[in-house]
Amino acid sequence: MNFISTRDQTAPATLATALRAGLAPDGGLYVPESLPAFSPADLAGCSDLPATAEQVLADFFADSELTDELATICREALDLPLPLTGIGPYTWMLELHHGPTAAFKDFAARFLAACLQRLRKEDEPEQTVIVATSGDTGAAVAAAFHRRPGFRVVILYPDGRVSERQAHQLGCFGDNITTFRVDGDFDTCQRLAKWALGDADLARQLALTSANSISIGRLLPQIAYFVHATAALWRSIEQPVDVIVPTGNLGNALAAILAREIGLPIGEVVLATNANRTLPDFFSGQRYRGRPGIRTLANAMDVGDPSNFERLAWFFRDRDLRDAGIDADTVDDDTIRSTIKTVFDGEGRVICPHTACAMAVLARRREAGNRQPTVIAATAHPAKFDSVVEPLIGRSVALPPALAELMERPSRAEALEGSIEAFRERLKAWQR
Numbered sequence: 395m396n397f398i399s400t401r402d403q404t405a406p407a408t409l410a411t412a413l414r415a416g417l418a419p420d421g422g423l424y425v426p427e428s429l430p431a432f433s434p435a436d437l438a439g440c441s442d443l444p445a446t447a448e449q450v451l452a453d454f455f456a457d458s459e460l461t462d463e464l465a466t467i468c469r470e471a472l473d474l475p476l477p478l479t480g481i482g483p484y485t486w487m488l489e490l491h492h493g494p495t496a497a498f499k500d501f502a503a504r505f506l507a508a509c510l511q512r513l514r515k516e517d518e519p520e521q522t523v524i525v526a527t528s529g530d531t532g533a534a535v536a537a538a539f540h541r542r543p544g545f546r547v548v549i550l551y552p553d554g555r556v557s558e559r560q561a562h563q564l565g566c567f568g569d570n571i572t573t574f575r576v577d578g579d580f581d582t583c584q585r586l587a588k589w590a591l592g593d594a595d596l597a598r599q600l601a602l603t604s605a606n607s608i609s610i611g612r613l614l615p616q617i618a619y620f621v622h623a624t625a626a627l628w629r630s631i632e633q634p635v636d637v638i639v640p641t642g643n644l645g646n647a648l649a650a651i652l653a654r655e656i657g658l659p660i661g662e663v664v665l666a667t668n669a670n671r672t673l674p675d676f677f678s679g680q681r682y683r684g685r686p687g688i689r690t691l692a693n694a695m696d697v698g699d700p701s702n703f704e705r706l707a708w709f710f711r712d713r714d715l716r717d718a719g720i721d722a723d724t725v726d727d728d729t730i731r732s733t734i735k736t737v738f739d740g741e742g743r744v745i746c747p748h749t750a751c752a753m754a755v756l757a758r759r760r761e762a763g764n765r766q767p768t769v770i771a772a773t774a775h776p777a778k779f780d781s782v783v784e785p786l787i788g789r790s791v792a793l794p795p796a797l798a799e800l801m802e803r804p805s806r807a808e809a810l811e812g813s814i815e816a817f818r819e820r821l822k823a824w825q826r
């Protein structure tokens with residue numbers, strides 16, 4: 395299959411090109427030329443996520459350098475626990491946070507790394523993967539590329555705007571991972587990453603690539619887990635399910651929407667945002683208006699101008715996006731706090747601030763009489779956000795073993811002024 399740009403000014407590219415490039419040359423995002431079609435029955439033989447992913451992604455990987463590697467890539471990257479837990483009548487939680495850095499981004503980062511590793515030619519110069527992160531992406535990408543020969547990772551994160559445990563994780567890898575704590579916000583980090591990826595001088599010096607959520611290599615594996623979970627539910631309840639996804643840059647929710655587009659029985663896809671209300675405003679009828687991100691307790695969703703919106707709009711270019719079975723709702727910090735507390739008091743379940751946004755939206759829908767079977771995507775382990783969660787529930791949250799291991803390593807990040815000049819100066823010393 396070929397991949398084309400949302401801006402239509404780029405010749406169709408192979409999967410390999412789209413994976414390696416990140417952004418299309420015309421500044422657009424790569425999208426698949428077409429979507430395959432599946433029914434839950436087609437997937438009945440898929441007993442685990444790697445098996446489902448192999449089947450669902452086969453068309454996207456057809457006629458590419460990676461066709462024969464797809465099965466191995468899925469096994470290597472996606473064989474993580476994926477519990478689908480009943481949390482109430484006709485309500486389930488899809489726990490996406492059992493990977494090495496305890497957030498859903500592990501699936502996609504590992505998948506992208508497994509692909510890029512196999513696309514690398516023996517005689518190629520070392521690739522430098524630049525990643526701007528609001529907290530979780532950086533660690534997932536670092537874990538996925540750590541000690542992979544031929545790759546180096548540069549992480550840019552906004553100093554003081556991630557949780558302490560996130561900061562520790564971002565700096566704890568070492569070896570081929572370099573971490574900069576940037577004096578600025580997430581937008582500053584993104585600006586530096588974008589500059590580096592687009593700078594011709596730097597391109598002569600370093601082979602650069604990106605691992606941000608604009609990469610098609612991150613979107614594809616996320617489709618697979620929504621397919622896997624909703625196909626399994628269909629087989630047991632024979633009803634479509636609504637899916638509520640904590641949403642920032644719109645990568646994960648778009649994957650849920652695409653799972654429905656390829657034929658899975660998903661009713662509404664509901665985007666649960668924090669106080670960054672660009673998407674809820676759009677879906678309530680206002681014109682799309684990107685704006686600066688504002689800080690909230692759910693920091694991995696502090697996005698005011700979600701880059702995947704361009705992809706979403708492209709998929710619905712011939713249809714009315716506001717009449718497409720997508721809803722969006724905003725949750726403020728007070729509600730995040732009260733939801734974490736209520737869910738713990740009521741069910742004994744500890745959730746992270748991002749998952750709390752989805753749970754708050756679920757509660758509103760149930761109070762309004764909605765009885766649809768519903769899946770909540772749980773996007774991070776609460777132990778990553780202990781400073782928010784523990785005071786609310788009045789007890790400590792045990793670290794999952796993978797996180798505990800990372801927390802025991804020493805951690806180091808270099809301070810970086812939030813300017814292109816400063817970043818250029820730091821990269822100067824580096825060579826291909």
Ligand SMILES: *Cc1c(COP(=O)(O)O)cnc(C)c1O
Pocket residue numbers: 497498499530531607640641642643644645646647694695748749773774
């Ligand atoms: C990145 C992230 C999100 C937002 O996902 P998008 O794909 O950017 O919408 C939500 N929750 C957590 C824990 C995250 O790390």
